[in-house]
Amino acid sequence: MKYIKLFIFSAVVLLLAITGVTLLLPSHVRVSRAVNLYAGNDSVLNQVKDLAQWKNWYPGFDTLELKDAVVANGRVISASVKNVQLWVINSSDSLVTVQMKKGEQPVRNSWKLIRYAHSDSLTLQNYMEFDFKWYPWERFSGLLLDGSYGRIMEQGLRQLKEQAHK
Template sequence: MKLLKLGLISLVILFLLATIMGTMLPSKVLVSRAINIKAPIDSVRSQIEDIRQWSNWVEGMNDPSVHIQSSVNAQIGKSEVTIAEKNDSTVISTWITAKGKPQISTMRVIYQPQQGVTIVQWQFEQSIGWLPWEKLGSIMNDKILGPMMEKNLDQLRRLIEAETSSL
């Protein structure tokens, strides 16, 4: 009986400790990456503002689990992706996971004519719940999303620079 009581008290204390540590972490997580592309802004925008073009540079977009409905809607694996807003310098999309948790993806393009470079900055923003395992698990977002974003941005750079050099 004493052992059971000690185990229960230990679990409660561990839960409280994890909750206290979790309150020190932010409720929004932002993962961001950027790349310089030696190309005009229009050639970059044409690739990022149409989901149908993402298959050229986003890994996994040619997978059978991907169903592209239109230039602004797709089912990518278990996530529903919708381009919510786009203008001359920004493409904002909403990624809703199978569990219904949204992530906001923002791709910004900034053209620097003096260098002939277009900067593409891509970020994912996610709101995190109060549960300790959600807060502590959010620490891994950068380690999971970051390398994938870097790889896809590099593929975008290679694609666009190859296209513009052949013109």
């Protein structure tokens, strides 16, 4: 009986310690990558604004089919792909934000075109924003996002750059 009480007390203290540590981890994580383009390629965001064009550059979308597509101004602005809902929630000449939702928490995926005065280059920045609840497993998973999504983002930016140079 003495060992059972010690085990239960130790498990509770360990769970409280893990929860306390995870509360120190951020609840909002942003993974970001960027690529430089020539100044004449500012139309690269047109590839991003139209979800139907993602098959040309977004890693893995070349074999997927868009379902329940909503078209506005000749562009697909909302669709479903493999149980993931996609919505273009912001679209301007320098920023496109697509909300991706599978399950409860949405993820915002944004592309920002940064222009430099007196320069012949542009920077295209892609960043994904994740929000987490206080649950320890969610907060710990935030530590792994850069490794898992970073490579996909780099590949997508590289393919967008190639599309812009055609």
